[in-house]
Amino acid sequence: MSLYFREVGSGQPVIILHGLFGSSDNWLTIARQLATDYRLVLPDQRNHGRSFKSETFDYQSMSRDLLDFIEENSIDHPVIIGHSMGGKVAMNFAVNYPSMLSKLVVVDIGPKAYPVHHQQILSGLNHLDLTRIKSRKEADDLLSDYVEEAGVRQFLLKNLDRDEDGAFTWKLNLPVITREIENVGEALSVEKTFSKPALFVKGERSEYIVDDDSQRITQIFPDNRIVSVSRAGHWVHAENPSEFLSVIKAFLME
Structure with a gap:
């Protein structure tokens, strides 16, 4: 592809x-x-x-x-x-x-x-329930419990998209990245x-x-x-x- x-x-x-x-x-x-x-x-x-x-x-x-x-x-x-x-x-x-x-x-x-060091970010992203979140501000507030730096949160939340029904969805393949994260540090x-x-x-x-x-x-x-x-x-x-x-x-x- x-x-x-x-x-x-x-x-x-x-x-x-x-x-x-x-x-x-x-x-x-x-x-x-x-x-x-x-x-x-x-x-x-x-x-x-x-x-x-x-x-x-x-x-x-x-x-x-x-x-x-x-x-x-x-x-x-x-x-x-x-x-x-x-x-x-x-x-x-x-x-x-x-x-x-x-x-x-x-x-x-x-x-x-490199040792895996993205666990906190991945935990934060995976804990965002996109079926309930209504705005990027709400997503940012929730993610701040896991990622302190506002600039990093802004960077990460660029991965949010809207589907044809207006609901939030991820551009990135979060489940696979989470599962295979150790490959990134090899x-x-x-x-x-x-x-x-x-x-x-x-x-x-x-x-x-x-x-x-x-x-x-x-x-x-x-x-x-x-x-x-x-x-x-x-x-x-x-x-x-x-x-x-x-x-x-x-x-x-x-």
Whole structure:
């Protein structure tokens, strides 16, 4: 099945892959800032946004989705940018299909395994009874019992949609994501390398990439560079977009 996607700009193709609980919509602001010089293609990954729902949710499947997407849309040697879960998809894709892309950008995630740490969010989302909720404000109030940060709640509740009868429904495949959440944290398991340029962008305030990770990153991505964006946590592109864009533009122009 085909992935839903958004597209802006023209020129060298750049694919941006969103993270867990996200969608292509989260990256439109960044994409529009690059669209004067590049063709930005933003797919919704399986079980997210407007793309198809599947009982299978793992990096092998999502990497294959990306391969099919590139071939179906005749995208020639794109730069691939992936954030968080999208970065894991991008890394898996790069080592398995290195001839299909020109450069790799991984945003605030490494190839190592991460412990599952989304239980509170998943508990909150699963406790929202969409048959009873009448407004987004009500959903936000209920979710605040589980997720303290207003900005995170706003991000999560972008996944709410209305069906043809006006009732709330989830865009994302919440039952499958909940069931398969351990797959999201798994390490890059294949013993392959990607020798083309790879940029790792981390948030200064984030602990997803630490100094000790550089050795493993270099083993898999020998032509790598790790850049820290100041005053930013895990959502680097949203917390310091100007510096993030400066780093990305410099890498794209090389």
